[in-house]
Amino acid sequence: MxxxxxxxxxxxxxxxxxxxxxxxxxxxxxxxxxxxGCLITLSKAKSLNDEAKLLIVFIILPILRIxxxxxxxxxxxxxxxxxxxxxxLVTFYSLKFKINPGFSKRNxxxxxxxxxxxxxxxxxxxxxxSFEKYPGLxxxxxxxxxxxxxxxxxxxxxxxxxxxxxxxSIMFSSFLYSVFSLSLGFPAVLFIFISAFFIGITYNSTKxxxxxxxxxxxxxxxxxxxxxxxx
Amino acid sequence: xxxxxxxxxxxxxxxxxLLIACLILVEIGNKKIKKMLTxxxxxxxxxxxxxxxxxxxxxx
Numbered sequence: 001m002x003x004x005x006x007x008x009x010x011x012x013x014x015x016x017x018x019x020x021x022x023x024x025x026x027x028x029x030x031x032x033x034x035x036x037g038c039l040i041t042l043s044k045a046k047s048l049n050d051e052a053k054l055l056i057v058f059i060i061l062p063i064l065r066i067x068x069x070x071x072x073x074x075x076x077x078x079x080x081x082x083x084x085x086x087x088x089l090v091t092f093y094s095l096k097f098k099i100n101p102g103f104s105k106r107n108x109x110x111x112x113x114x115x116x117x118x119x120x121x122x123x124x125x126x127x128x129x130s131f132e133k134y135p136g137l138x139x140x141x142x143x144x145x146x147x148x149x150x151x152x153x154x155x156x157x158x159x160x161x162x163x164x165x166x167x168x169s170i171m172f173s174s175f176l177y178s179v180f181s182l183s184l185g186f187p188a189v190l191f192i193f194i195s196a197f198f199i200g201i202t203y204n205s206t207k208x209x210x211x212x213x214x215x216x217x218x219x220x221x222x223x224x225x226x227x228x229x230x231x
Numbered sequence: 232x233x234x235x236x237x238x239x240x241x242x243x244x245x246x247x248x249l250l251i252a253c254l255i256l257v258e259i260g261n262k263k264i265k266k267m268l269t270x271x272x273x274x275x276x277x278x279x280x281x282x283x284x285x286x287x288x289x290x291x
Contacts, residue, residue, distance in 0.1 A: 020235075024238060024241050025241050025242075025245070028241055028245055029245075032245070032249045032252075035249070035253065035271075036252055036253070036256060039253065039256035039257065039260070039268070040256060042260055042264050042268070043256055043257075043259040043260035043261075043264070045260075045261070045264060046261070047263070048263050048264060048267065052264065056264075056267055056268070059268075059271060063271055063274055063275070064233070066246070066249070066275075066278075067274065067278055068234060068235060068238050069238050069241055070241075070243065070246055070278050070281075070282055071278070071281065072285075075236055078234065079232075079234050082234055083234075085274055088270070088274075089270055089271075089274070092270050093267075093270075096267065132236075137232075144232060148232075148233065177233070180233035181232070181233060183235040183236065220232060224232055
């Protein structure tokens with residue numbers, strides 16, 4: 001893959017996501033071309049190196065969007081189905097690639113610190129941006145926080161770091177995460193990018209996925225779960 | 232949360248075409264990569280199954 005592959009992947013996801021918001025069929029085609037492009041690149045790969053693994057875990061994103069387009073169930077059921085698919089894919093690839101996304105006791109003492117940071121971020125987010133609240137989502141948040149944590153930081157950031165360095169990998173995972181929240185509006189995307197950047201830095205410096213999941217969990221609780229808290 | 236609330240309907244034919252294209256491209260790849268891409272095909276097949284089942288049930 002070329003050196004600027006992270007940039008190309010980011011731009012292609014951004015374009016697909018924008019087009020999807022404008023026209024669903026066109027968005028579907030763009031995402032399909034993205035998957036097919038990745039598959040063609042992979043079919044030419046001679047071995048399963050870190051770049052190929054990054055491309056494989058990257059394909060999870062367009063696959064999820066396409067799943068969303070066709071799973072026409074009520075919102076909460078749809079969330080659970082899509083995140084179960086994500087859970088299946090991230091678990092499969094973590095095991096198959098024999099990568100430890102950061103299941104360790106190292107730096108666990110930082111949990112109170114990351115809880116405080118997440119609460120502050122959650123309060124700031126609620127203060128400046130009006131996120132739509134889904135109190136019923138509270139039971140699904142552990143699944144959401146876990147699956148997203150493993151995908152964006154445990155797999156994507158981990159694999160991109162190996163060939164592109166720490167800063168590029170943090171930017172890449174944060175960018176992907178925020179682009180996928182484009183439907184929430186630009187201020188929310190900006191806030192989510194900053195939050196994801198904090199999570200990325202935490203993961204990069206601690207290599208502990210539990211801290212990432214905790215941060216993501218608390219942020220989701222504040223931004224989408226609690227209906228009473230607004231400042 | 233990376234889910235979009237209000238995505239609507241597009242024709243299931245597109246999914247069928249994508250599934251076939253994916254199957255062809257996965258077949259072209261080497262054996263190791265082919266194995267690694269199996270979960271994506273499984274997800275697409277399950278989606279296809281869900282859509283087909285609901286379509287049949289709704290027409291009964």
